[in-house]
Amino acid sequence: MKRKGIQQMSWKGIAAFTVLILILPFLLSTSLMITKATFAGIYTIVAVGLGLLMGFAGQISLGQAAFYGVGAYSTAILTATFGLSPWLSLLIAIAAPALIAYILGHTMARLHGYYLAMATLAFGIVIHVLLVEWKGFTKGASGFYGIPKIEFFGFTFTQGISYYYLVWAFALLVIVLSLNIIHSRIGRALRSIHDSEVASSSMGVDTGRYKMQVFIISAMFAGIAGWLFAHMSYSISPGSFGLDGSILFLTMVVLGGSTSVWGAVFGALLITAISSFVQALGSKISFITSDFEHVLYGLILMLVVIFLPQGLFPAIAAKLKPLLEYAGRKKKAGNITAVKGDQRA
Template sequence: MKLQGVQQTKWWGVVVFIAAILIFPLVVTQSFFITQATFAGIYAIIAIGLGLLMGYAGQISLGQAAFYGVGAYTTSILTATWGWSPWLSLPIALLVPALLAFFMGYTMSRLSGYYLAMATLALGIIVHGLLVEGKGITMGASGFYGIPQLSLFGMTINQGVPYYFLVWFFVLIVLILSLNIVHSRVGRALRSIHDSEIASSSMGVNTGRYKMQVFILSAAFAGLAGWLFAHMSYSISPSAFTFDASILFLAMVVLGGSGSVWGALIGALLIRMIGITVHTLGEQFSFITSDSEHVIYGLILILVVIFMPKGLFPTVIDWFKNTSIKRVEKKSSVPVTPIERSVSE
């Protein structure tokens, strides 16, 4: 069902995406890169959620790492301390960050201006502090260990290719859900809020409720990423859920393009690649330290905001569209009317 002039999910994009997931481990076999690709997938889930929040609800979260951490620690405590099955703790690892987002959104009922950015910044610091100080439950700064591995049909999902497929399977689900939401009436309502909140609410769109729902969804996605991260490794520590991580997620969305589900995904991949490159160069040149990474992310944020405010993916798509329209115009000087178009389809 093709509706010309309305944003819709392009399924061929999803097909290409699935093919890329399947082909990657055949081409690249070093375990280092498989592990990195698995991490990239975990980050992509968070970036897609944050991209929805920034691009469609027009809100910024500076504390996405907090939801990520809460998800990871929730499942760690439930499985390692209480002995739950990881599959049973999955919904809880989604629910707890979502509830946290709900209460935060509820107290700031309208989620307007930069209040959410400030509040999530504070949340990030509080959650990190609690993870470090709550030694009795979280084992403090040294990290929580003994997290069980996932198993499916009696088979353990080991780190490496099996876990790579598990993570990217979840990325696929998150991607499809997000694309479909964005291209539905809910997505249209969200995009309208972004353009003019006052007109949107005059059309009967409950703008506050939609923004809140997207915020909750982004928190749940981060929780899912936390669950995947926890069960990938034997141990986790609070250092993975700092303010730096939140900024990293922000950089992914800004680079790839907020307001585009694909953009967030691509941004996550690019930022991860830059990280690996810096790391590899650092092994050869002693003056490149791990802090250089943050300098580069900062530079990227500045450059993108100045030269490519829409982000990489939408800019490239616009460029392609413009050049293809020009080509069509060259071919025929007669403008195409919608009637002719619908006949030709």
């Protein structure tokens, strides 16, 4: 029998998700919705990284938006101020957050629990203040204008369908990469750290090194997302990279569930959908404002921690699994039932 689950990643899930992503733009009617779906892809990249950090390394980061901001601003400054090609600045947008994570990781390797939460929180605020105050480079609170578009052999990615596919190509790459990581030796080591750091370190797992690696990976993912965000919009401002941003990413991961990569993806999609829905509702009903969105996020965080500590995705997956297995057995049982099953689907 083929070994499943932990040992191997399933390509079926990836294939199904890819098809969904490919056909989604044809189901969305307005360009605003396409933009939202593009944002969902950018958020997915950050959330998957944060999910790895929280669910697999058992670390919390309340400053993930800072890495996202470092990625966005480094590419903005390099391309708009120094005229570098966006593809070259992508490397810097990944390397800069990674370097910061490396330095920060060394500081925080000795920190745990609440102390770690404090350190990442402090880091996020320091970066946000620097983005606002370092006006010579970042142009301050009013924002950085004039970021060029990404070009690829003469083709320009502009906001819309083409950018949607570009973002999701990166997002799928990140998802596949993350699935590979968690199904590898590193992934097993990480899971053991999450369950018991003491036990895994006594089994010879270098816990510090693995935690550091996953922290750097999560920063790199956030950097890629920042790069995509910067070149999508003509301008960026520090407001997108503050505490609210970090908490938004946290909400996505907590809602979806941090113990699987798909949980983070699911959370990012769901939060984007909720946010779009509330905004659409807000344009009709004056009572519903952007504050209402925050009330909703707060409520989601509390309810999920109390009732679904594992997150929504594992809960749904557990419900769906018997159904899928049932369908699978029916298929094997004979052609007639299989045809019936297809009709139902």
